[in-house]
């Protein structure tokens with residue numbers, strides 16, 4: 010059963026500014042170690058971070074009524090074929106279907122929450 014949907018959009022400049030201002034503190038507050046380690050600091054670094062931030066917000070929107078979660082309770086990772094997926098730090102009985110896109114200036118993510126049966 011579909012439990013909810015969520016969408017979020019992030020301006021890449023905001024991500025760049027946050028990192029310039031707070032550096033690693035910002036990364037540690039928002040992302041899990043594994044998420045940061047998997048994004049190489051080359052082309053699209055800020056876009057990929059912003060997309061993961063947007064994905065976390067989209068997931069929270071999709072499930073928030075039932076399960077209050079913090080950004081770090083949610084990990085956004087990639088399968089071998091590149092497709093993103095969401096991993097919760099604790100089991101909440103919800104599966105997430107996730108899609109991410111990013112261009113130079115914006116990142117967008119959409120999440121659909123499904124109750125596990």
Ligand SMILES: CC(C)(COP(=O)(O)OP(=O)(O)OC[C@H]1O[C@@H](n2cnc3c(N)ncnc32)[C@H](O)[C@@H]1OP(=O)(O)O)[C@@H](O)C(=O)NCCC(=O)NCCS
Pocket residue numbers: 056057060087090091092093108109110111112
């Ligand atoms: C996967 C694909 C759809 C990504 O589209 P894109 O326009 O290059 O890039 P977008 O910014 O829209 O999307 C990038 C995100 O797609 C997601 N993605 C990557 N592979 C994916 C897959 N197999 N399934 C679902 N999502 C995928 C990732 O989350 C990625 O962001 P991330 O690397 O930061 O995690 C595209 O590369 C692709 O394979 N298209 C198939 C058609 C094709 O080959 N077209 C080219 C010839 S016309």
